Amino acid sequence: MKIATMLAAGALALAACSSSTSGTTTTSPAPAGSASAKSDVKVGLAYDIGGRGDQSFNDAAARGLDQAKTELGVEVKELEATAGETDAQKEERLTTLAEAGYSPIIAVGFAYATSLGAVAPKFPKTTFAIVDDASLSEKNPNVTSLVFAENQGSYLVGAIAAQASKTGNIGFIGGVNVPLIQKFQAGFEAGAKSVNPNIKIQAKYLTEPPDFSGFGDPQKGQVAADGMYQAGADVVYHAAGGSGGGVFKAAVAANKLAIGVDSDQYLTAPADQKPVILTSMLKRVDVAVYDMVKSSVDKAPLTGVQTFDLAKDGVGFSTSNDAVTPYTAKADELKAQIISGAITVPDKM
Amino acid sequence: MIGRFSIRGVALSVAAPLLAIVFALTVTSLVLLATGNAPLGAFSTMLAQLEKPRIQVNILNSATTYYLSAIAVAIGFRMKLFNIGVDGQYRLAAMLAAAVGGAIALPPVFHVATIILVAMFVGALWAGIAAVLKVTRGISEVISTIMLNFIATGIVAYLLAPGRLAVEITGSNNIGTKVIPESGRVPGLPIIPGTPNLVFGMIIMAIIVGVGYWFVINRTRFGFDLRATGASETAAVASGVNVKKMIIVTMLLSGAVAGLVGMPQLLGDSYTYGLDFPTGLGFTGIAIALLGRNNPIGIAFGALLWSFLDNTSNSLEFDNVPKQTVLIMQGVIVLSVVIAYELVRRYRIRMVASDVGRQLDAELVTTAAQGGSA
Known part of the structure; x- marks a missing residue:
């Protein structure tokens, strides 16, 4: 759910400020000259209630998306949830993105688990990812779980x-x-x-x-x-x-x-x-989102349950x-x- | 003269909602223009969504839920009882009914009936608390039902924990009640061609509730007493209506219908009450009851309109128009409907007064003439 994050400012600085001194980092530095790179990957992001600008969980995802947009040149489409909506409406949102050719489609928040479980099998060629849920990847090979320790x-x-x-x-x-x-x-x-x-x-x-x-x-x-x-x-x-x-x-x-x-x-x-x-x-929800997009651009999307833990610097302290x-x-x-x-x-x- | 007046009356009652919608569209257009979006483009995007079978199913399904919620609110409104607690009533009811439904094993029809009865009972019970407080202690139901919403939230949160009524879902951060088995589900209706998605079977229940509401309010002694009490409590007391009893029964009925609000979603789609169960439907119901003027047909239109707006807002966002536009539209529609009807009501009172005045004048003239000739 929406755990606090702050403004987009200093997103890149953050990566450097992470407390870790050792261990492999999952944020691959952008290859030289990639700032002007153009990719034909279209990324769809479905936010939970609050959407971009909630100064919280959704904003962290947005920050990762922004980074991917500037560094990888991907096209993005962001949609957000309405308070009190049903799973059917979430399904509709994910389906709209899938039909429009977006892949990967990243659902932000465990509230999307049920709806993504219904949509993913209908679009086997589309890559989906869900933040904070690990219940789907086993049954759906095209769903990547992005979870944190x-x-x-x-x-x-x-x-x-x-x-x-x-x-x-x-x-x-x-x-x-x-x-x-x-x-x-x-x-x-x-x-x-x-x-x-x-x-x-x-x-x-x-x-x-x-x-x-x-x-x-x-x-x-x-x-x-x-x-x-x-x-x-x-x-x-x-x-x-x-x-x-x-x-x-x-x-x-x-x-x-x-x-x-x-x-x-x-x-x-x-x-x-x-x-x-x-x-x-x-x-680091931003890292997870960025990595997901990056792997899709590299034509080798992350699969299965991706746990962002201490070893991966997916969590830590500042x-x-x-x-x-x-x-x-x-x-x-x-x-x-x-x-x-x-x-x-x-x-x- | 009577005939002319009622034609004018019908024209007025149709004009009010139409004017309100036109006004709402104008305000929304201005907002869209001010934010640099093309109003016509936005509206046509939303209308174009209507062609999609999937959207049609979603509109009908959401409207079913909204309709039940609005009827629950309207039952109270007809007696000037403001049941703000439909929200808490349906959530508590849906959660407990889901827990019972998941825990028991019964043959198909009985299973569904049990779940629905539990939901209605819980909803009625929760609303009944507010009714008892009102008749014994004179506590305004507005306050008590709002408070009861919070208490319902607390109870649901307490019970919806592993080891109580909830079970954990492996790998998920969601928790929910035990999933209701096949026998406790209401199958969907394949009435919209071109999509595998089904319309909630509970739409039939919503129609039955709508007809029942109309019948009870307009064609029974109880309904007459209810309307009389709503129109004038003192007059109702004078004519022998037991107002306290009316308050209790009306709140129980309103609560029982509120208990049904979560059923289409629970029995037709979710089969479990989890953290992602839709919330806030009770408040949507208040808006739609206002929009539909407590009339079963009006509420149906209101529910469909509301549902259309909700279910097409995604398409706006896809065109980079903020979906909050829809919230503005909904808010303005409700406000302008309320204002339009109030204006029409005052206009009518003036019309009736002047009609009566003219009639009296005419009668006086006649009487005077007769008196003169006698």
Whole structure:
């Protein structure tokens, strides 16, 4: 779903800012001279509710698409969902794109799973991809699943939060209480406990499904974070999309720390909020979208379940705020252990 | 004179919605022009969609759902009861009915009937809470039904968790109730040629509900009492209507129909209540009930118009026209319909008053003349 991401500005810079120092990167650098390249690939992107400009999950996908457009010269078509629509209407959207010859067609969000499951078999020659869902690729060879190990990235920021906390009390704010966000929470709590087994963790979800406003309501984020800081927390991690802005405001007011999500929110926050954004858990939806398009341009589309995890730098944490430096050694150590398999991060509460 | 008046009346009632739509088109055109898009191009793009069989099926299917929702709202409206809670009622009903449907095994027809009855019961029960609060404590149903929407959201969220009523779907971030087996599904109707997509079988249920609504409201003692209470509560009380009982029964009926709102989607397409189950249909119903003036035929047109706009908005986006244009169009249509009818209503009252005045004058003259000759 819509986990926070920020503005398109600095999309390229982000790739360089990713905390990782080792490991293979999935973002292949654009070959020289490709900026003026022209490709006959037509990319269709079907957004979830909110679409481009939601300052969140959809925007991350849009950023990957923009990068593909400028670097690979692909033609793009973007369509977005309407609140309250049915699977039939989602099917119609995907079918329209498929009939118009778009391939790959990337569906952004697990809400497309049912409709894509119905459409994909009707267009066996079209390449489809879906973000945040792994239930389709097995039955449909033309559907690529783009999924993320959010729990791994959250584990690392959990370890950072536990180290940075002086009160031994930290907080987790989820946008909407759905399994996907619970995965963030599970990783975060496990990571924090790996550093300090006695740490107190406050957890709160802003809304319950089907009310998805928790991903776009800064006011709710601010109230929830405020409550946590008053109850003794000194670091709060949010996985609440657009509501995260409120969490940062509360952190400024309380003079405590916060952790961002999806994009490096330090880079896009207003100047007064920068110092309190200790780090951000990176979920590179943009990388996934770009890689998908790139592989199609290269005539070898990604297939099956593509998991963007720590090993692939599909998730991670940002280091653009110097304040995080004292804690990164431990986090990098844990990262190596997760990649080697020495640590298995839980993915549900 | 009476005949002339009713022809004028019919003309007026047709003129109102037409004027409203023309007005809405004008406003939308201005918005499109202001945003640098060609209005005619946008409208013809949408109209061209009507030729596609797939779109036709989608329009009928969405309209079925909208229709049920609008009827649920209209039942309350006829008695000046604002059931804003149709949204919560149908979601809670659909979720519990889906859970029951997935958990039991029954022969085909009974299975479907059980699911539908559970949905109607849950919807009625949820609306009934607001009714009881109103008759015992005088709490406005507007407030209580809105609150109950939130509570329904909370209950659904609590129950829709693995280990409670939901099952996990491997590899998916979605969760839903156990899938309803074949025996609990309503088969689709292949009435639109040229596409494998089927029209919801529940469209028949929607038609039955529409006819039932018309019959109960216009042809029964209960319907008369309901309309009387809506027109003037004090007058209704004076004529022996038990208003408290009317409130309870009306809300229960409205809730029971609200319980049906999720059924076409559940029994005809989803077969499970998951995170992607359509939301907000209760509010669409309010708009369409206003649009259709609580009239079963008017609501049918309103539902089809709304559904047409919703299902063709994708095509706008494909032509790089913002699909939010459709939201503006829908909003303006509802507003202008409400305003147009209010204007027509006032005009009518003035007409009736002047007609009556003229008649009285004429009678006075006659009486005076007769008196003079006596």
